[in-house]
Amino acid sequence: MIDWISQYDPIVQALIGTLFTWGVTALGASMVFFFKTINKTVLNGMLGFAAGVMIAASFWSLLAPGIDMAEELGQTAWLTAAIGFLAGGGFLYLIDKLLPHLHMGLDTSEAEGIKTKWQRSVLLVLAITLHNIPEGLAVGVAFGAAASGQIGTASIAGAVALAIGIGLQNFPEGAAVSIPLRREGFSRKKAFLYGQASGIVEPISGVLGAFAVITMRPILPYALAFAAGAMIYVVIEELIPEAQREEGGSKTDIATIGAMVGFTVMMILDVALG
Template identity: 55%
Template sequence: MNLFFGLMVPFIGTVFGAACVFILRGELNPRVQKMLLGFASGVMVAASIWSLLIPAMDMSAEWGKLAFLPAVGGFLLGVLFLLLLDWLIPHLHLGSEEAEGHKSSLKRTTMLMLAVTLHNIPEGMAVGAIFVGLLSGGSEITLTAAFALSIGIAIQNFPEGAIISLPLRSEKGMNRLRAFFYGAASGIVEPLAGALVLIASHYLVPILPVLLSFAAGAMLYVVVEELIPETSRGRHSNLGTIGFAVGFVLMMALDVAFG
């Protein structure tokens, strides 16, 4: 039961965010959107460090001064994995007119959904990886630490769900229910990715430090490639930076307090 809720909590965060389409009119204010994107970036960076990379190096302590090697290898593999997906899958980011990835005749709405799916895959993998670490019996990861990561990702998914559903309602003329569905569905890949990692846990436990670092690398790729640049679009402000600081501190506090 703990595993089920742990995997579903991030998706629930996306659903609640998408539900904003029922109570808000139009899109989010661009300044608010920048702050929320910065907040999501801060949460993901802190989660990558405290929930994934540091435990990965702690698990490799017997390597002595080379304890960083599994973390480095996994991190780089995670970056390469997202780079490959970014190149292979046709997708379109909000606020952009030019699609990325392979050329495709897919509808704009579909490519917007694929862009969010790309972002959510590493988050689902991160939750699955930390629960694999919990099931392995290692003292480095506790149940509260696993749920701290899951809750932290859910918190940053809340604005993400709103940022997807609200523009679909205002720009595309969708009815509220359909816009909500698209916003909520963008997060379903997270529990699926986490479940796939758990299903393969028997094979992954021996390389758990690499797996945790892989998830961290994939998450930070998303932050650097997409989220932070989006906070700098249009008129310059410091709101994205302020949001980043708040998200980073919140996730850090969650991990340290409940880890």
């Protein structure tokens, strides 16, 4: 697979990688054709797994290569990483405050962002769409970094590993969108369409990320840290609280175990392939 994808332009590589992650989201959303409900404990484990993957990817696939490149360019590595990381979190914070969205299990009156009269279904999908933006961006930036040839630790294999890791955690995310929508009265077809639509931003943000770092290579260390910061923001602001909501005792342990497993899987993928 790595030899096959390496023959393409980096932007096309990013597109292929993020189309894969979007496809896995759609595959997860297709679970609505087999199940009408999803157990909260299972959902906790899924969200925990996604959080673990994103945390591991943020360091091994993004921050570490970004720091290496900053050092090679003669930049103050810790400052570059800090600026990019905080900028990524700040960017997601602004989107979170501006874009109307609603988390699963909450009443429409508790929707976040600018007040709107959009339908509940749209608000629910937008909540998941929010954290697919940094995921697509991360994959695009990773392929762009590999193409630059300026970072010894950045390779197409590493970018492919990141795309696989993001894809793995997109499967439960797709199910976590479509199945609750089915429970709220949507037809299976409509719930599936809404569920897979939450991942459509990944190819868009992936291509934009790859294009930006290829055309403006001096920003690459900042871009890598930016993507990492955006992903960590999503983990802390959304995935972890969502996994812990309305549960207590040993039931929340499932989310913790899921996070540990997800972190380990992404670490193995990145170290073994990258």
